[in-house]
Amino acid sequence: MNEKLVEINKMLVEVYDDVNLIEEYSIKQGTFSDLSITEIHTIEAIGLYGAKTMSEASMELGITMGTLTIAVDKLIKKGYLERSRSNSDRRIVNVNLTNRGKLAYRIHEKFHLDMVKAIMLDFTLQEEEALLRALSKLNKHLKDIYLGSDR
Template identity: 55%
Template sequence: MDSTLIMINELLVQLFNDVIQIEEQSLKNGVLSDISITEIHTIEAIGMYKESTMSEVAQKLKITVSTLTTAINKLIKKGYVERKRIEEDRRVVLVKLTKRGKLAFRLHERFHREMVNTAIDGLNLEEEEILISSLNKINHFFVKKYKLE
């Protein structure tokens, strides 16, 4: 592998690991110390403003409904999520965020906004556009190669 490929590989791996570690630290040291990264991403997938079906949320997270059910049960116990069935079709289960869940959503959203702002701080418009283009190309490669969508 030539030095450019080695450097890009090291940077991608380091960035991925750093984001996960920073996110974990942020959760542990903040108001949301009782939830995991997986749980906060479940909250994010449910969304802020509407009820979602379990199937919709599972699809967003690319997990099975039974796996999601386990996560939702934990989030209900912790007070972040509410669940109900539709009267017309009792098989359909809806989930929505509680007030506490919405707070978690907003805090996580703020964390990501601050992270991105810090990452692009000092870049000019052209550099931002190059970064966006490069990240889009990398993302497209992974989606296509590993059939992620």
């Protein structure tokens, strides 16, 4: 009974660690080796479509705006982001991806999907469904129990 919990916990921890390693490694090898994982996450948070304000992006990333300011400075210097001020409210700073930023976004997204695809290759349809259902449930529970269903 408890045995299975221990096993599932162990798997989760290992998957967690592996994903981290793989992601780090794949970035180091790839076209955008001048980006860290954190920087890729920043690029992801800005997103392909239009611009985000500093508040929105820092909220989404769960970091302070001060931290984001520095991250954005560096990503602008590297050519992945652009900064502009809102015309309707000059306090607001909008950040958006450059073409290079969009390319990095898409390539990272593709890496993720390819990884999942490779992993699922020999899953039966039933297994696929089971994993998806279990993950959805896991995800929902994590949010409900520990993070308070909203946000």
